[in-house]
Amino acid sequence: MRFSTKINGQAREVDCAPNATLLEVLRSLGYTSVKQGCDREGMCGACTVLLDGEAILSCMTPAPRAAGREITSVEALGSPSAPHPIQKAFVEAGAVQCGFCTPGMILATKSLLDRVPAPSDQQIGDALSGNLCRCTGYVKIVEAVKNAAQAIAPGAVQAKESAHAK
Amino acid sequence: MSNAYHQPTRLDEALKLVAKGATPVAGATGLYSLRSLPEGELVDVTRLGLSGISLESGRVWIGAATTLTQIGDAKQLPGCEGALLRRAAKAVGSRPMRNMITLGGNLAHSAYWEDMPPVLLAVEAMVEVQRAGEPAQLFSMADCLKPGKRPWDGGLITRFAIPLPEGIRSFGYERFSKTVNDYSLCTSVCVLRREGQAVRDVRLVLGAVQPRPYRVPEAEKLVEGKAFAPLLLDELAAKVREVAQVGPNFRASNEYRRELTGTLSRRAVETAFNWAMRET
Numbered sequence: 001m002r003f004s005t006k007i008n009g010q011a012r013e014v015d016c017a018p019n020a021t022l023l024e025v026l027r028s029l030g031y032t033s034v035k036q037g038c039d040r041e042g043m044c045g046a047c048t049v050l051l052d053g054e055a056i057l058s059c060m061t062p063a064p065r066a067a068g069r070e071i072t073s074v075e076a077l078g079s080p081s082a083p084h085p086i087q088k089a090f091v092e093a094g095a096v097q098c099g100f101c102t103p104g105m106i107l108a109t110k111s112l113l114d115r116v117p118a119p120s121d122q123q124i125g126d127a128l129s130g131n132l133c134r135c136t137g138y139v140k141i142v143e144a145v146k147n148a149a150q151a152i153a154p155g156a157v158q159a160k161e162s163a164h165a166k
Numbered sequence: 167m168s169n170a171y172h173q174p175t176r177l178d179e180a181l182k183l184v185a186k187g188a189t190p191v192a193g194a195t196g197l198y199s200l201r202s203l204p205e206g207e208l209v210d211v212t213r214l215g216l217s218g219i220s221l222e223s224g225r226v227w228i229g230a231a232t233t234l235t236q237i238g239d240a241k242q243l244p245g246c247e248g249a250l251l252r253r254a255a256k257a258v259g260s261r262p263m264r265n266m267i268t269l270g271g272n273l274a275h276s277a278y279w280e281d282m283p284p285v286l287l288a289v290e291a292m293v294e295v296q297r298a299g300e301p302a303q304l305f306s307m308a309d310c311l312k313p314g315k316r317p318w319d320g321g322l323i324t325r326f327a328i329p330l331p332e333g334i335r336s337f338g339y340e341r342f343s344k345t346v347n348d349y350s351l352c353t354s355v356c357v358l359r360r361e362g363q364a365v366r367d368v369r370l371v372l373g374a375v376q377p378r379p380y381r382v383p384e385a386e387k388l389v390e391g392k393a394f395a396p397l398l399l400d401e402l403a404a405k406v407r408e409v410a411q412v413g414p415n416f417r418a419s420n421e422y423r424r425e426l427t428g429t430l431s432r433r434a435v436e437t438a439f440n441w442a443m444r445e446t
Contacts, residue, residue, distance in 0.1 A: 130260020
């Protein structure tokens with residue numbers, strides 16, 4: 001079946017089987033940042049993309065559901081020469097090791113910071129609870145999220161910290 | 167293999183497709199996590215305007231396509247029932263999963279681990295079902311959970327009605343899984359009303375231990391109408407362990423999960439009671 005969608009800001013015509021997953025379609029189109037980690041169980045978060053700004057698991061999403069909507073993969077966020085502040089924060093905090101989980105982590109973080117500019121530890125934990133990392137552990141990743149929040153909206157973070165200080 | 171994926175924007179159109187045998191798809195997490203999708207056509211029910219929460223005639227109405235994220239974030243959900251729904255919705259999987267899973271799909275999928283049916287049973291929700299060419303019908307959760315043909319077979323769940331009874335009411339909710347993202351090994355939900363120093367209208371529901379959630383009347387009777395005492399909690403936990411029906415599960419042994427039924431029920435009832443006693 002054919003449908004129109006927008007991927008990373010570009011209008012695309014997609015031709016796929018009616019039961020294809022969004023993960024299969026995105027990878028076939030070359031968006032290889034979108035990974036398959038677990039076996040379509042929703043357990044690893046490596047396939048996370050944003051659909052109209054909301055984080056979803058593309059391995060369990062029917063591809064045709066993207067018709068008329070906008071998909072964002074990590075390819076849209078930045079480049080090696082001009083990384084997005086979240087990508088930069090992950091690199092600087094040492095939150096990347098093998099990198100397989102990183103695109104999902106970064107998109108889950110983007111979805112969080114778009115909703116909550118100054119997230120608490122609990123909110124960060126909740127936002128990343130669906131993203132598994134088997135290399136680094138999570139300390140550096142949480143640190144990266146906090147640093148990214150500060151880089152994107154420094155005022156919001158400072159206001160939260162001063163409120164805690166009281 | 168599925169040979170068509172329909173995305174209707176009108177309910178009557180979707181109902182006709184379902185009446186002809188198309189399989190409804192909502193969040194798709196249940197259906198697409200299966201290794202093989204059903205034969206025939208699929209009909210996406212997420213563009214029918216079935217999403218949203220409203221308060222009408224002393225009931226909360228929740229659209230079947232409302233996601234668990236929407237429910238978890240719904241500050242407008244009132245009272246004990248609203249707080250319980252928010253609590254349970256937020257306990258499910260990860261945020262991306264909750265962005266996908268819908269309340270209607272969670273009931274219709276009917277897997278033993280689904281998190282919202284035990285809560286819907288505890289709050290005595292009614293389920294609205296529509297079929298092509300027929301008026302909407304309301305079914306109790308007890309009817310929906312009976313074995314055999316389901317009330318929505320051949321039609322669609324369109325929304326849920328949550329009653330908001332009067333009185334001092336509270337809940338306890340306990341869900342146990344190996345990781346926050348994993349399926350529940352056992353869930354226990356308690357809803358009760360405080361009358362003076364006594365406990366009334368106790369509903370204790372076990373989930374994730376059988377194909378469908380169920381109430382535990384033997385344990386409810388132990389608490390009903392009585393003032394609370396620590397001894398009662400031990401009795402209650404023992405009674406739940408004695409009568410709980412626990413099905414096989416590869417994640418943990420039946421003995422372990424039977425133990426969980428008592429422990430979690432004890433905690434759920436204690437939490438509900440403690441909250442009720444704080445109210446004046």
